[in-house]
Amino acid sequence: MSRSILFFVLFLYLLSYSIIGQWFEVSMVRHVLIQIPCLVLAGYLFGRKSLINNRFLILINDKGLAGILMCIFIGGYWMLPRALDAALAGSNMALVKYISLPFFVGIPLAISWQRIHPIARAVIKIEFLTMLFRLGWLYLVSPNRLCNFYQLNEQIILGKCFLIIATSLSLYWILQLFAEDYREQETLKKNNLYDQASS
Amino acid sequence: MNRYSLISTTLVLIISAAVWWQGTSGFKAFTSEAARRIDVLEYPRKLSGLDFENQTFENINFSDYKGKVVLLDFIYTSCPDICYALGFSFKSIKAELEEAGLQEQIQIVNITFNLEQDTPERLSAYVQRYTSDHDMWHGLRLKDPGQLKQLLSDFGVVVIPNEHGGFDHNAAIHILDKEGRLVGIHDYQSQQQIVAQIREQISATVL
Structure with missing residues (x-):
């Protein structure tokens, strides 16, 4: 437990205040597609390892509702071009970013994902994909710079990256749906129950 | 639950x-x-009293424009594209206001953020592209480069160097009221709104 906290804190530090942190933020693509996901991932892994069985968190996060809502709304906020600018403008927003992404997006996602209904999970996956498509399209077609701190050509590259990621993810998830034989599983389950009942 | x-x-x-x-x-x-x-x-913004010089080497402070409505943008004189668009927009707004006989009430100002290269001579040539009236149309540069950060943050303008040796910057027309407060920021294409706000500011009484 204590070692995982140490790694978690070290990782956050590397992503934020060090020279590496600045290297991420110089480029819009690295900022959005590497630093922000890594901050979320850090929180997610930490949550999976250390907090998933925390009794207090289970108590206040019944069915994963509070956690997944927090993850969606706070994560969504960081998708606004304005939020990126604010984090770069030299205000406290940079610190808010480094704290909110792991703690209010990554950790809630880790402790809620397995608890929410499978249909909700599917809806969130689809919504995430459409968000990527919409943002990608917006960044590609916008004639204006959406972030004051980044150039127009970077915005276009980011738009393309969004579309590539969204397309690959949808293909992956679609293929995944057809990888297993669900009918067979259902039959297996039924047979299993039938066996148990008769014995 | x-x-x-x-x-x-x-x-x-x-x-x-x-x-x-x-x-x-x-x-x-x-x-x-x-x-x-x-x-x-929503909140007219007070600006710091910074010291500038214009294209004719005069010392200028925003308070010198008191009583006039100021149209202002940020430029660098070697800007190949957007500053031209802003400049021609200013020229066209100026013409419209002159037709209405309001030229005495306004001041047009280009402020350079490229203090290394933009001398008063270059600013003079820049202004000359659009007008020969060097009283009504000023090109300003800060006297103290150390104040640039303050100036840009007052206006909320961000300047980033680009790979062509130029700069990317907010392309907008700023309006200062007769008391030197920042009261409006517009796209250079929205001439109608700009002229409407200038007229409104001209007719506003100074307390």
Whole structure:
């Protein structure tokens, strides 16, 4: 437990205040597609390892509702071009970013994902994909710079990256749906129950 | 669902709504450029009293423009594209206001942020592209380069060097009222709104 906290804190530090942190933020693509996901991932892994069985968190996060809502709304906020600018403008927003992404997006996602209904999970996956498509399209077609701190050509590259990621993810998830034989599983389950009942 | 989860869910919703409301100026501004435009409309912004010199080596302070409505943009004289668009927009607004006989009431100002290269001579040539009236149309540069950060942050302007040796910067027309407060920020294409706000500011009485 204590070692995982140490790694978690070290990782956050590397992503934020060090020279590496600045290297991420110089480029819009690295900022959005590497630093922000890594901050979320850090929180997610930490949550999976250390907090998933925390009794207090289970108590206040019944069915994963509070956690997944927090993850969606706070994560969504960081998708606004304005939020990126604010984090770069030299205000406290940079610190808010480094704290909110792991703690209010990554950790809630880790402790809620397995608890929410499978249909909700599917809806969130689809919504995430459409968000990527919409943002990608917006960044590609916008004639204006959406972030004051980044150039127009970077915005276009980011738009393309969004579309590539969204397309690959949808293909992956679609293929995944057809990888297993669900009918067979259902039959297996039924047979299993039938066996148990008769014995 | 248990009582504690109900409370925590409600809290999450309230906090999220507050974050989004605050972060988008009431769901109106999703970029920082839109945000600064809404902000100055709602809260006219006082500007620092910085010292400039113009294209004729005169010392200028924003307070010298008191009583006039100021049209202002940020430029660098070797700008190949957007500054031209801004300049021609100024020229066309100037013509429209002159037709209405309001030329005495306005001042046009280009402020350079490229202090290394833009000398008063270069500013003079820049202004000359659009007009020969060097009283009504000023090209300004800060006397103390150390004040550039203050100037840009007063206006909420961000300047980033690009790979062609130039700069990317907010392309907007700023309006200062007769007391030198920043009261409007517009796209250079929206001439109608700009002229309307200038007329409104001209007819406003100074307290």
